Amino acid sequence: MASPALLKRLARQHGTPLFVVDHAILRKNLATFRQQLPRVQPYFAVKANSLPEIVRTFYRAGASFDVASIAEFRTVVDNIKDWPPKKQQDFIWDKIIYANPIKDKRTLEELNPYKPLVTYDNLAEVHKIRQYAPDAGLILRLSVPNTGSVVELASKFGAPPGEAVNLIEAAAAAGLTVEGLSFHVGSQCTNFQNYIQALALADSVMKEAWSRGHRQVRILDIGGGFPAPYDAHVRPFRDLARTLRAEFTRLFPPDMEILAEPGRFLVATACTLVAEVIGKADRNGKRCYYINDGVYHTFSGILFDHCKYPVKAFRKGPTQLCAVFGPTCDALDTISLAEPLPELELGDLVYSPNIGAYSHASSTWFNGFPPAQVVHINQ
Numbered sequence: 001m002a003s004p005a006l007l008k009r010l011a012r013q014h015g016t017p018l019f020v021v022d023h024a025i026l027r028k029n030l031a032t033f034r035q036q037l038p039r040v041q042p043y044f045a046v047k048a049n050s051l052p053e054i055v056r057t058f059y060r061a062g063a064s065f066d067v068a069s070i071a072e073f074r075t076v077v078d079n080i081k082d083w084p085p086k087k088q089q090d091f092i093w094d095k096i097i098y099a100n101p102i103k104d105k106r107t108l109e110e111l112n113p114y115k116p117l118v119t120y121d122n123l124a125e126v127h128k129i130r131q132y133a134p135d136a137g138l139i140l141r142l143s144v145p146n147t148g149s150v151v152e153l154a155s156k157f158g159a160p161p162g163e164a165v166n167l168i169e170a171a172a173a174a175g176l177t178v179e180g181l182s183f184h185v186g187s188q189c190t191n192f193q194n195y196i197q198a199l200a201l202a203d204s205v206m207k208e209a210w211s212r213g214h215r216q217v218r219i220l221d222i223g224g225g226f227p228a229p230y231d232a233h234v235r236p237f238r239d240l241a242r243t244l245r246a247e248f249t250r251l252f253p254p255d256m257e258i259l260a261e262p263g264r265f266l267v268a269t270a271c272t273l274v275a276e277v278i279g280k281a282d283r284n285g286k287r288c289y290y291i292n293d294g295v296y297h298t299f300s301g302i303l304f305d306h307c308k309y310p311v312k313a314f315r316k317g318p319t320q321l322c323a324v325f326g327p328t329c330d331a332l333d334t335i336s337l338a339e340p341l342p343e344l345e346l347g348d349l350v351y352s353p354n355i356g357a358y359s360h361a362s363s364t365w366f367n368g369f370p371p372a373q374v375v376h377i378n379q
């Protein structure tokens with residue numbers, strides 16, 4: 001995290017609420033991912049934080065991108081150099097995967113000239129892709145256990161492994177090519193067993209596909225879910241990486257292309273929110289602070305991401321458990337009902353570290369309060 005002194009200086013300079021993005025930490029997180037998983041090409045999941053400056057920093061540092069809407073696709077295309085590919089036969093696969101298994105037909109029409117790599121997990125999608133994006137390469141998304149992940153995805157996406165090879169054959173019968181398999185173990189996955197089970201499932205589907213003649217299935221996309229170190233209970237990434245490396249060596253031939261779609265892991269620790277105390281009251285014996293950012297804004301992850309963010313004071317002093325509310329007129333706009341804080345005055349600043357993922361990206365304009373201003377450091 002940026003130092004408290006720097007955060008205060010930036011807040012004085014730019015005003016609050018202020019979302020501070022530290023690009024040195026973005027680069028460090030990406031470097032850690034690549035050092036620990038040298039066989040894996042990271043495709044940053046843009047939905048975790050879609051600021052164009054972040055896309056550019058990751059691009060310069062060698063990342064590729066996972067997009068899930070046409071707007072995200074354009075954000076990436078507009079912010080990476082040497083684009084579009086000069087030659088018609090150039091595929092964009094080494095830079096972008098379109099990893100939303102459900103795509104509307106207009107999206108497919110717009111993607112098709114790029115010969116994109118897209119995921120699918122059902123038969124209706126095969127017919128749609130054949131009609132509107134016949135030049136796409138396909139990745140079949142498998143349903144895998146999401147046990148214990150903070151954000152579960154298995155109820156919405158993924159083909160049952162038992163239907164997987166039939167879906168590969170259906171795509172082939174439609175004249176499409178399935179290039180690989182993908183899965184997502186659920187976001188903030190602290191149960192590393194999910195990855196082990198998912199790799200075993202993908203391995204058995206892949207070998208069955210090969211045995212039925214589909215030798216072109218050679219990409220394995222291990223999705224996202226890599227946990228951010230929000231607290232001491234999260235086991236370190238290097239433990240997960242060691243497990244993954246061992247499974248890769250055990251299961252997969254060296255020429256298999258492995259990619260991943262880390263979102264949260266790359267951005268969560270790189271951003272800090274600085275807000276200001278704008279109100280203060282004692283209700284039912286509890287001290288309540290009102291700050292100028294909340295659940296409809298940078299703290300949206302409390303609702304959408306099942307995440308908790310500590311609110312910390314710069315001021316020192318004995319603490320009591322306080323409630324912290326956002327600025328809107330909705331009682332849902334509650335950041336915490338038990339936050340240890342010292343005595344604060346109106347105008348004091350508070351901050352929340354590790355708030356880079358699924359936060360600013362899902363901020364709204366509810367009640368007329370705009371999303372936090374963004375400032376970039378160490379760019």
Ligand SMILES: *Cc1c(COP(=O)(O)O)cnc(C)c1O
Nearest residue numbers: 045099187224225261262263264
């Ligand atoms: C959201 C998402 C990701 C990123 O997940 P994290 O848990 O943030 O790493 C990756 N792939 C797909 C398909 C997603 O939907």
